[in-house]
Amino acid sequence: MNPSLQEGALAGLRVLDLSRVLAGPWAGQLLADLGADVIKIERPRTGDDTRAWGPPWLAGADGEPTGESAYYLAANRNKRSVTIDLGQPEGQALIRRLVEKADVLIENFKVGGLAQYGLDYASLIEVNPRLVYCSITGFGQTGPYAARAGYDFLMQGMGGLMSLTGRADGSAGEGPVKVGVALTDIMTGLYATVAIQAALAHRERTDKGQHIDLALLDVQIACLANQAANYLIGGVVPGRMGNAHPSIVPYEDFPTADGYMIIAVGNDGQFARCCEALGKPEWGRDERFSRNPQRVEHRATLIALMRDVTPTRTTSEWIGIMEAAGVPCGPVNTIDKVFADEHVRSREMRIEMAHPLSQTMPLVANPIRLSESPVQYRHVPPTLGAHTDEVLDAWLDLSGAKVETLRSNGVI
Template sequence: MAHAINAGALAGLKVLDLSRVLAGPWAGQLLADLGADVVKVERPGNGDDTRAWGPPWLPDGDGNPTGEAAYYLSANRNKRSVAIDIATPEGQALVRRLAERADVVLENFKVGGLAQYGLDYASLAAANPRLIYCSITGFGQDGPYAQRAGYDFLIQGMGGLMSLTGRPDGEPGGGPMKVGVALTDVMTGLYASNAVLAALAHRERTGEGQHIDLALLDVQVAVLANQASNYLVGGQAPRRMGNAHPNIVPYQEFATADGYMIVAVGNDGQFRKLCEVLGRPEWGSDERYATNPQRVRHRAELVAGIHAVTVTRATADWVARMEGAGVPCGPINTLDKVFDDPQVQARGMRIEMPHPLAGTVPLVANPIRMSATPVTYHRAPPMLGEHTDEVLADWLENR
């Protein structure tokens, strides 16, 4: 069949993706990259909200915009799109029939939003008890905020990330800052796909499906990682430190003669190597700096001393010297330099896929490398309703 997908790790798995924007679609794209047949259900006429989130738009061969937004393209590779109006009884019945054949449903409607259509977990699981139903919301299925809408930016603020990101208060440019990518959405998508795989393993043993309740706020709190632990153990709320690290010194950006670079010293041996490269070998045995706890204690004077040296040479010069000495370092790249980087190119992190309107579409590769069931790219992000007839024949007729 022309639309047959690769024999990936999840080959044969049927996923009905009722989600839109980023967190849910990101989970669906990961499952699709791993070989699942992911069917994206979209509103006729408009489709996923992110289809309209441009510019930039994917250009056709003549450079004219196709109407396919770059944002949408980032999260919907390897899926098939069907256009179904779930506000109509006919559309609801059709989605219920698809759900009877599905292994997994992904959805990010507001709490209780799908019950009015008979598309909630209880309704669909009654007809398909093996179904794994993953709900993604801002605040979860219960709790005092359950009915609130949740967006990544809002959650980055409420969940503490913005209290840790940005220049310290009192410095020029100080104040809360969001991360430059909708990271809470992306991380929620990763947690969702992980949870789905765990639920599949459980179903393999028991034959039973289950409901997965994922909240953006929960995920944001969870991924505070060492910073959350610092607070829980130390009892003091961490504050914004710019690019500095709360527990390691030196681990931040330093100005050079022509820009900035990152120095990321993770142990005392690396620090002594750094001192040699900087021409300050005596710092390696100085009792103020010889161990990391001492360097954290004397952070301000050490960082000032390093900065006084790093501004004397260009970034590329320092990076070459430090790499040669085994000191972790690197430039701060803009995205043009990221995709020109020889390591990024060697790892194939930019791919091109055939696209019916544009000829080809550039996309970012999946970073997972598997020896037996590698990720493959078999379908560009679909146009709205592109596969409606094909999917209905596949899932409902060809049984």
């Protein structure tokens, strides 16, 4: 079957995305990529905060900035934009009517922020008992911090990630460092997508919707993974180790003649082959290094020995040698080199879409590969309010005259 004619896995699902910035929009984009009809509800005139988070801006056909920021474009593909003023009673009424037709609502207002408009979960579940209502906040709906605003950077610090990221105390450049992308927001968006689909599966069995309470801080703590387990089980607070791994050696970056490479040895067999590749087979027989627990114990000695050898060849030379020996090894790429990589190109991780304000625009592809219901790139990230008329007509059967009255009154 022609992929362009196939429906997405979530075709028929209707989602109202009232969220802004990244965590909520990321979940909405993923649902949209999988085939859901995601309606992005935005403030008239200004829209999502990230629309103003530039430069860089998408360039128009004339080469001039269009006013569409790269940040906004990264998280809003495949959606349709509808502008509604939630501060007006008529706007609130429109949302309630849309909720009657919707399966899912995503929002990231402060706790209680939508109650003043009658758009909180308790109010909307009366309108549509089957609604899956996903709330994303910094600290959750309960607890002493619930009323606080939360941002990704704050959560990376409060949630422990920055205590693990950066150079070790006593080394050059020591100190906590955040991850270079808003990772907590992204992970929260992924958890939200999983939770929404779980709630929909539950609804299939019970015919009841439910409220999803997702907190950025909770997600960040959950994603500490083995580091949290190391503390809870071992009782030792892990610290910053730069690019090293707390439980595996060698598993970090090494200098080469022209830059850096990563060697990621996952077992003793790989280590023995790594030693052969480095021209030091005796290290693989050394009782200090032959097994991983001993390598962890003698980490400093082994890493110093390896760092004496790795600068003797270029990164590409070492990668060729290590690959031939079956040792996981790779470069530390800048983003331009990521998209130039032959494997990344073969996986088509960069896509091009036509945009109404530009000739084409590049985007990062969705990494999910489904054999029977592949991701379809149906809509570019929408311009503000681009679909207001068509959605109000299709979902609510509002006539052109009624829509124009709403527009003249500033409701849409």
